[in-house]
Amino acid sequence: MQKKPSIYDPGAALTNPETRTVFIADALATGHAAHIAASIGVAISAFGAAKMASLTGITVADLEQLFCIHGDPDLYRLMKVLRVLGVSLSVVQGAEQT
Template sequence: MNEPFYDYDPASALGDPESIAVFMADAFETGDVAHIAQAMGAVARAKGMADLARELGLPLEQQH
């Protein structure tokens, strides 16, 4: 029996600050830089890059 695989984007589950905090804490616990970078990407997709830059205090041109 062949079951299809579907891509899962964890950004869809990151709807509030608490879930993002837990998600990032778990990523940092791994100590794996690549995993942490992927987790940060998921958070960026969840929040939108403009919101993320504003929260981090980055000028708009540094979002790229």
């Protein structure tokens, strides 16, 4: 008898700032804006969208719209969300493009 495959939930492991930091850092390393926004959306879902909305003043609907594959969050709201998730951004020197 075959086992029914389970559905993988990437957000299930995002239970603390350390795991959220690694998850979002991996997304940032791709350099792909849509992937980054969607990954932050996964972290928001794992954290709790209603709780995030309460702590940031950003509605759940706006969070869902901004942090999805087609999202384009502004820097102000991005920083508010990351702060609540316990994640911060930093800058490192990259390869210069010519």
